[in-house]
Amino acid sequence: MRKAALKPSMESPPMAHDRKQSDSRIMAMLHKRAASIEKGESLTPPIVNAAKYALPGAPDHPYPYxxxxxxxxxxxEDAIGALEEAETVxxxxxxxxxxxxxxxxxKPKSRLLLPSDGYYTVRVLMDEFIKQHDIETTEIPTAEMTGHAVEGYDLVWIETPSNPGLDVCDIAAIAERAHAAGALVIVDNTTATPxxxxxxxxxxxLTVSSDTKALAGHSDVLFGHVSGRDETLMARIRNWRKLSGSxxxxxxxxxxxxGLMTLELRLARMCESAHELANLFYSHKAVESVRFPGLADDPSFKIASTQMSEPGFVIGLTFKDEETAERxxxxxxxxxxxxSFGGIQTSAERRARWGDDVAEGYVRLSVGCEPTAALVQAVSDTLDSL
Ligand SMILES: Cc1ncc(COP(=O)(O)O)c(C=O)c1O
Structure with missing residues (x-):
């Protein structure tokens, strides 16, 4: 969206993000392991390459196989769990x-409300494998999720900010209505992180995340987690891992x-640079439009500023055509x-190349950890040359 504010910024600190509470969760995450180890054990967790553990007698040890x-x-899981304040698998x-x-x-016959503009592989998974088990899905855009009727659904799947379009929806409002209607709510929190x-x-x-992105953050590993505060549900998630072998x-x-140990430091740089770059894109003539939930006239701004502590590090920008975007x-x-997104190095791609429903010139830019001034200069010089 264009062009009302010069300085994209969140107006007020969101209620859900008390700074002191957030700092105390980060402290707990960083020191979780130290608090649980004995003299002589390493601060870093060991890599235990084990298919078998010693298991004489009854198979009643936490590590049977x-x-x-x-x-x-x-x-x-303990470290992510300290951030989520929830059991994590x-x-x-x-x-x-x-x-x-x-x-x-x-379950068979479940009805599922799903974003039509979230990560596309989730929809492909539904179409190719899940729907055949008598499961019905309705797809609607993330921007319409907040006001959409939830009656008759068993599960509402939310991805906010959505990838790649960066629309947002109101998690609290949807959860309240969904619970009143007897539905569960699952949020894919990948683009925001906990x-x-x-x-x-x-x-x-439940919240799910591709930790392949910012949480692990170094573009060297695929990873994910599910967190939740309902013991029965989390026991099912854990059991699924054990039985499916996932x-x-x-x-x-x-x-x-x-990677997680430096998440806060990395995000601080990424979010700071994202603000600067969003400003630059907003005012540069080579860019036709910008999507960034921190821009005051972005459709995502209002909800994002109440439910996120920062608008994140992913920016959507549209150039006049495919060729300019590629250049x-x-x-x-x-x-x-x-x-992919969320790594140390700033990276970008044209999402239309995967068939996403976006303009040919739409680029998803993932802002990295480079020094802000040098990054902004390099991007600015390139924009001037287009
Ligand atoms: C929002 C979102 N959810 C889930 C995934 C899947 O994650 P992975 O590639 O780690 O399987 C992705 C990957 O891009 C994503 O962007």
Missing amino acids: GRFDNPGWGAV CFPSGMAAVTAALMATL LLQRPLDLGAD TPGPAEAYLAYR FITDCPAIFAAT
Whole structure:
């Protein structure tokens, strides 16, 4: 959207994000393992490559077999759980977490309300595998989710901000109405992370995340998690992992743990640079329109400013055509041309190349951790050259 405010900014600190509470969750996450280890144990969790554990006699130990549990899963689950303030089960990818949440909650004849503009693989999974089990889905755009009727649905799936369009919907309002109508609410919180948005505090039953993105943050591992505060539901999620064998590798769990330790630092830089870049795009003639939930005239601004602590690090920008968009991506020395988002290096891609319902010139830009001034300069020079 264009062009009302010069400085995109959130107006007031959102109620769900008391700074002191957020700091205390980060402290708990960072020190969780230290508080649970004995003299001589390493501060970092060990990578335990185990299919077998010693198991004489009754099989009553927490580690009976590699598919049941691994010490490295516990370490990363405890740390993510300290941020989410909820029980957490980790998975080998975001899609494995999505699948677990669906398999633990859907039954034959379930009716599911789903965003038509969220991560497309979730819809493909529905079409190819889940709907055949007599499950009915209705797809509506994220921007219409807040006011949409929820009666008659068993599950409301939310992705906010949506990927790639960056629309948002009101989690608390939807959760209240969905619960009154007897439906569960699951939020894919990938684009925000538990630091910028807290779906469980806003009433969601489960939150799922592709930790492949900002949470692990180094573009070197696929990972995911599901968190929730309902013991029965979380026991089902854990049981799904054990029975389906959707288990993360021990080295992957370690990489996710290590990335998580710097999440707050990385996000601070990414969000600061995203504000600066959104400003630049907003005022530059080479850019036709900008989507960023922190822009005062963006359709996402109002809800985002009450339910997110920061508008995030993903920006949508539309160039006049495919060729200009491709030139922007390939000519800019500070942009890595790749799919995915949330990594250290700023990266971008044209989402229409995957068939997303966006303009040919629409670019999803994931702002990275480069020094802000140098990044803005490099992007600005490239825009001037288009
Ligand atoms: C919003 C969202 N959810 C889920 C996923 C799936 O995550 P993964 O690629 O880790 O399986 C993605 C991946 O891009 C995503 O963007």
